[in-house]
Amino acid sequence: MSFDRLIEGIRRTNNPTVAGLDPKLDFIPDYIKEEAFAQYGKTLEGAAEALFVFNQGLIDALCDIVPAVKPQAAYYEMYGWQGVRVLEKTIAYARSKGMFVITDGKRNDIGTTMEAYAKAHLGTTEVAGESFEAFGSDALTVNAYLGTDGVKPVLNVCKAQDKGLFILVKTSNPSSGELQDRKLDDDLTIYRTMGNMCEKWGEELPGKYGYSGVGAVVGATYPEQLAELRKALPHTFFLVPGYGAQGGGARDVMPAFDENGLGAIINSSRGIMCAWKKEEGLDPKEYAQAARREAIRMRDDIASTL
């Protein structure tokens, strides 16, 4: 019902980072794609198989040093239900290797519909008296534009199943300010208002390390807002995209951490997945080892700056 398990993973590995699994076909070495296409054809199914083999290699290479993975639902949906099946298989594989899995789905709706999303991604689905895990992730990203009606059903599932959620507060993209930076009539920005709502919602999911099960997505590309929010939201754990490929460095993500070096997990997707493309002369079959080297570099970059 909180991020205690995630925090314990971060402590065990001494590594507050999460590897994004956003497997575009372009990111996958040819030998994997060729094998998958040979078996399943140049089809959505063949592409999905390539995604899964690629992900498995990454998870094997990272699971002892990186505490969490974050599959991005869009890159699986792009390959149809065959891709979505690989999302499910990827989550199960990462969990079997002891990793904490955050499904980046930015889901949002109200009432029983939001409950359906919460059951789908974090809870269980009842069929004729039997319970099934549909996707069985540990945490889900959520967009709370619809207010409490869109969050409460997720809180209920998180409470029952020891899961967590991350709410979009201040996103990492250039246009995030169009709406999120606008000031309300009480002089608070929308992102700050959303952050305050996270603190309030989090009261229902307290954790033993001081952080609730309601986290916030706050981009590394806005270090000032990161610092403001860290100070204002003492019980809200941060998921921080924007390190690496999006331009944020170790110094930019420092404000995400509290005085004990806790309180945040920093995401890298392309930086880790595509590391093999940056090592000159590397055999593509070594893609997972290259990802591991980049994950270690990132861990040490952040640790040395902390």
Add this chain to the structure above:
Amino acid sequence: MSFDRLIEGIRRTNNPTVAGLDPKLDFIPDYIKEEAFAQYGKTLEGAAEALFVFNQGLIDALCDIVPAVKPQAAYYEMYGWQGVRVLEKTIAYARSKGMFVITDGKRNDIGTTMEAYAKAHLGTTEVAGESFEAFGSDALTVNAYLGTDGVKPVLNVCKAQDKGLFILVKTSNPSSGELQDRKLDDDLTIYRTMGNMCEKWGEELPGKYGYSGVGAVVGATYPEQLAELRKALPHTFFLVPGYGAQGGGARDVMPAFDENGLGAIINSSRGIMCAWKKEEGLDPKEYAQAARREAIRMRDDIASTL
């Protein structure tokens, strides 16, 4: 690149309504579930099969009198990839019967990730030089909390493929006002600000009936805001949930329409899907005929009030 096709469907059927396909197992007659479980077991696959058979019956009964269906992604994801496969099959079946399909996924993200969602639900996915439709819907609901970066990639796909999107503006739920009704420092509400952004984004997808391909979701449960937004957003087509089960009546949805009786499509989900439960003594095998009767009642209710 606009809602012209949807508007033509509304004119053809003389019916500005859309049937929501949110098939919870509870809504499905036992005989369908029993057959599906007998064939595929009391499993996610068995449940998914029941969903599909139920949907097919509804689509067959509605396709000549209702111009559009709106499957809600959450109710398919709840049954895992097996359920998501049925989402794809449902969309294909409804389109084969000439219906306009709005996938209610409220998707949101940025840049290439949002592009992946747009390709998944509205466009095509490339695999080794071949193009595949992953879900192949006609329109997608989108949450624009992330600003233009989260909308532009969908506009591009809509432009190329003659598709549309509906952005959440003022949702139908009780807590929608927590954020959406707050006033910004220029004295406009957030929902109005979001509405104005729809008008701006819509300039890229003009339509021949005056409405762009960027629509807005505005709940029937807030008739005053509906009237305000209709007046303020002359080029934005409205998708209006909240009729029926959520408490809105024909009188409540009237402000959604322009002076020509155009400009909006009214959704009913449970009202239509569960109509068979309300007719005393009805053979559950007649569920689709009951849905048709309710769809006709709703059409005539709205037409007579217009």
